[in-house]
Amino acid sequence: MKKNKSFKRELILSFLIIGITSIIILGSFQIYQLYSLVNEKQSNQIALTTFMEDYIDNYVDTHARIIETMSYQISDDVSEGDFASIQQDLSEIKAHYPGFVNLYIGDPEGQAMLFYPEVLTDGVIEENYNFSDRRYYQELINKQTSVISPAFHGRGGTDLLLVAIVSPIFDDQGNMQGYLLGALDLNELDSYTSNRINDDTSKTIVLDRENNAIVHPDIDTARELVNLSNNEIVNHIEGNQTSGSFTIKDGDERKFITYGKIESLGWTVWISSPVIAIIGEFLDSIFAVILVALLTGAIVIITSLLLTNRLESAIHKLLHYIHSYTASYKKNEPFQLAAQISGPSEMNEVLIHFNGMMEEIDYNREKLMKLNTELEERVRERTINLENKNKELRFKHAELSAVLESMFEGIMLLDNKKQIRYVNEFFLKVIENEALPPLQTLEDVSERLLTSFDVTQEELDSFFNEGGELKLKNKLESGKDQFYLLHRFSVTSEEEQIGFGLLIQDITKEVEIDTLKDNLISLTSHEFKTPITTIKGSVETLLRNDVDWEPEFKQELLEGVLEDIERIQQLVNDWMDISKIESGTMYIEPRQIHADKVIQESIDRIPPVLQEDATFQFHNEVEGKAVFYADKERVQQVLLNLFTNALRYNDAVHKEVEIILRKNEEYIIISVSDNGIGIDEKHIERIFNRFYQVDVTATRRSGGTGLGLAIVQGVMEAHQGKINVESSVDTGSTFTLYFPHVGKEVNK
Structure with a gap:
């Protein structure tokens, strides 16, 4: 037992x-409780990193969209030089978005034209600095679209570390006439990220796309520009996916790192916590037990x-x-x-x-x-x-909806069953058709596209199945063609496709620009071909050794060569003037001139061959001296262009040109009338466009590039003047010039 x-x-x-x-x-x-707390600490750090990433992305994106929107809204004010209105707009941006240290308008050469606020952070009144040496300016010129710069030291009243958001300002022809820049205060991000960390051991670091420290607790990011490209943690993050976590030894201490990459900015956010701070209580508890x-x-x-x-x-x-x-x-x-x-x-x-x-x-x-x-x-x-985050998400959703509704492109989102989930106002206006039922499915969209544009069902089916781009054409009631570009893109969530979207853009201006380019190539080849052929023939004739030409004949050939060279030179000068006008760099040198003398000198400069069978009548209706401030050479260029057009486009047996000089309280007025072929009413609004020619056959007969009147209008705008035209077919035309009086300011 x-x-x-x-x-x-x-x-x-x-x-x-x-x-x-x-x-x-x-x-x-x-x-077990402590182990759960360790996991919770790590999860909280990962969630906080994601939140920081989203906040910074949305913070920069919101300010970038404000700059892009405002650059579009002030384009007309920039064209008109209304800087008072622009400054008011900038003050409103600064009031609603204090994250901007300052804002300014620059011209295409990088010269600052307007600062806000006028008194800068160091108390200095703003000056017209030149920022053409900045990298963001070079990137803006190359891309012609909005740019978010890496961190850099500011100048022009502030030496803070800044990030610049730059957006181009285009005129009505799509040419860049300047840019709007907003400088973000990185201290705002530093303060926000510091407040989100609840303990003294954790650190939040934010790097820009070049690995410059934007937020770093051990670096004075308000004053110091420090690059961390050689940092071991940075190298580890760059070699991994867009977000995640890992443990690494940093110096004598192991640290738990959670990171995220903001792909839209190229920025990196990470939070570093000592491993011992996370698991210290856990180890102490085991030892105590x-x-x-x-x-x-x-x-x-x-x-x-x-x-x-x-x-x-x-x-x-x-x-x-x-x-x-x-x-x-x-x-x-x-x-x-x-x-x-x-x-x-x-x-x-x-x-x-x-x-x-x-x-x-x-x-x-x-x-x-x-x-x-x-x-x-x-x-x-x-x-x-979580409730606060949910409120923020709802607010961001409202912001996103507002942004989508204010877009200048149409956007539509559909689910995998091809049911429409969202469409903005722009897209609805493009395919609006009251005769058809409301939009619900992709078939409704296809039906409206078929009725609104010149496109076949086969083309639409291929586009919806294969994606890519589809060019659409629509003829308006005015007879003008309107062009759109339709894109298809996938919509994914957590690497799973949940639907697809359609984006439609108005590309009418881009098509018109391509047409203008084709016209330039055609006119260039035509206008250069004739004088070059004549010059070549004359030179080959003079170079013949088997003939002894008479001096009079040689002189005649050389004079012809000189005329052709002058014609080519005139074409080059016209194109250079148009280039200056389009870029806003036409320089005029105003001085006091006498209107009657300028008119008479311009008449005397008309080529004799054009003055045959022509009579000029000059009527001076101004009592006393008719003087005004203007660039004499440019004024004569305008008058000579109008005089020669009055003679070239004139089929009368006896050509008559009448010039009348008068004035009112604001302007010196010069009108030029002829008895020529006239201009049809449908062409009058377009004769000042580049390369536009009313009668191509007549143009080819008399020569010309279609740039003359465009240059005339550009010269008048440079003088802050204007030009009007009245014309009737087979009766004649009257062009009226308005120059500001003596003492009125003129832009140089």
């Missing part, structure tokens, strides 16, 4: 098992020995009393058991120790309840954070 254990041994073992088991259970539960278990085991053994000895003695006494009582009972002898044992004192000791154990359990329970309360508080704070 198995030998039974002694009561003392059983009691010691029982006490030991009870004590150790209690410690292990409580310790395990505490370790082991230590407590060992100490508890030793205490239980010692205590149980003392207790079991006293209890065993009491039991032996009890047994002795029982035996004595039994013996007395058998012998029928009286026995006073109560007098010997009123109750074992060891039981009171057991009770005391039991109460002590209960007090310890209660103490541990209170600690556990406190820990549970702290956990509930953290859950509550987390819930509040």
Whole structure:
């Protein structure tokens, strides 16, 4: 038979098992709670990194969209030189978006034309600085679209570390006439990211696309431009995917890194926390549990020995009393058991120790309840954070909807079942058709495209299935063609396609520009071919060694060559003038001139061959001197162009040109009338366009590039003047020039 254990041994073992088991259970539960907290800390850091990434992306994107929108809105003000209105617009941007340190308007050469605020951060009044050496300016010139620069030191009143958002300003012809720049204050990002970190051990770092530190707790990013391309953490992040986490040894300390890459900006965001700060409590708890278990085991053994000895003695006494009582009972002898044992004192000791154990359990329970309360508080704070984030997401959704509705392109989103989920106002206007039912599916879109544009069902089916681009053409009631470009793109969420989108753009201006380019090539080849052919023939004739030409004949050939060279020179000058006008760099040198003298000198410069069978009548209706400030050479260029056009486009037997000089309170007025072929009303609005020619056949007969009147209009605008035209077919035309009076400011 198995030998039974002694009561003392059983009691010691029982006490030991009870004590150790209690410690292990409580310790395990505490370790589990701490392990959960470690995971929660890491998850919170990952979520915070994602939030920082989204916030910075949205922060920069919101300011970039404001700059892009405002550059479009002020294009007319820039063309008209209305800087007072522009400054008001800039002040409103600054008031609503204080993240901008300053804003300014620059011309195409990088020269700053207007600053806001006028008093800069260092108290200096703004000056017209030249920023053409800035990298963002070079990138803007090359791309002709909005640019977000890397971090750089500002100048022009501030040496802060800035990020510039630059957007081009185009005129009505699509040519860049300047740019709008907003300089972002990086201290705003630094302050925001610092406030989001709740402990002193974690750090938030933000780098731009060139790995310059924008936010860094160990770097004065407001003043220092530090590049971290050689940093081990940066190299590790660049070699991995767009976001994630990893542990790396940085110096003597291991750190837990969570990062995200803002692809739209090329920026990188990461949060660094010491590993020991995350798992320190966990390791300390394990050590404490082991230590407590060992100490508890030793205490239980010692205590149980003392207790079991006293209890065993009491039991032996009890047994002795029982035996004595039994013996007395058998012998029928009286026995006073109560007098010997009123109750074992060891039981009171057991009770005391039991109460002590209960007090310890209660103490541990209170600690556990406190820990549970702290956990509930953290859950509550987390819930509040999630609710705040949900509010922010709803606000961002409203912002996104507002941005989509204000776009100058049409956008439509459809799900995988080809059901329309969103369409903005621009897209609806393009395919608007009240005769058709409301838009619900892709078939409705296809039906409207077929009725609105010159496109076949096969082309639409191929486009919707294969994607890419589809060019659409629509003829307006005015007879003008309108062109659109339709794009198809996929819509994905967490690498899963949830639908697709359609983007439609108005490319009418781009098509018109291509047409103008074709006209330029055609006119260039025609206008250069004739004089070059004539020059070549004359030179080849003079170079013949087998003929001795007479001096008069040589002189005649050389004069012809000179005329052709002058014709080519005139063509080159016209194109250079048009280029200056389009770029806004035409320079005029105004001085006081006499209108009547300029008119007479311009008449005298008309080639004699054009003056045959022509009569000029000059009527000066101005009393006294008709003087005004203007560039004399440019004024004569305008008048000579109008005089020669009046003679070239004139089929009358006797050509008549009438010039009238008069003035009013604002302008010196010069009108030029002829009895030529006239201009049809449908052409009048377009005769000042580049390369536009009313009658191609007549133009080829008399020569010309279609640039003359465009140059005339450009010269008048440079003088802050204007030109009007009245004409009737087969009757003649009247061109009227308006020059500002003496003393009126003229742009140089």
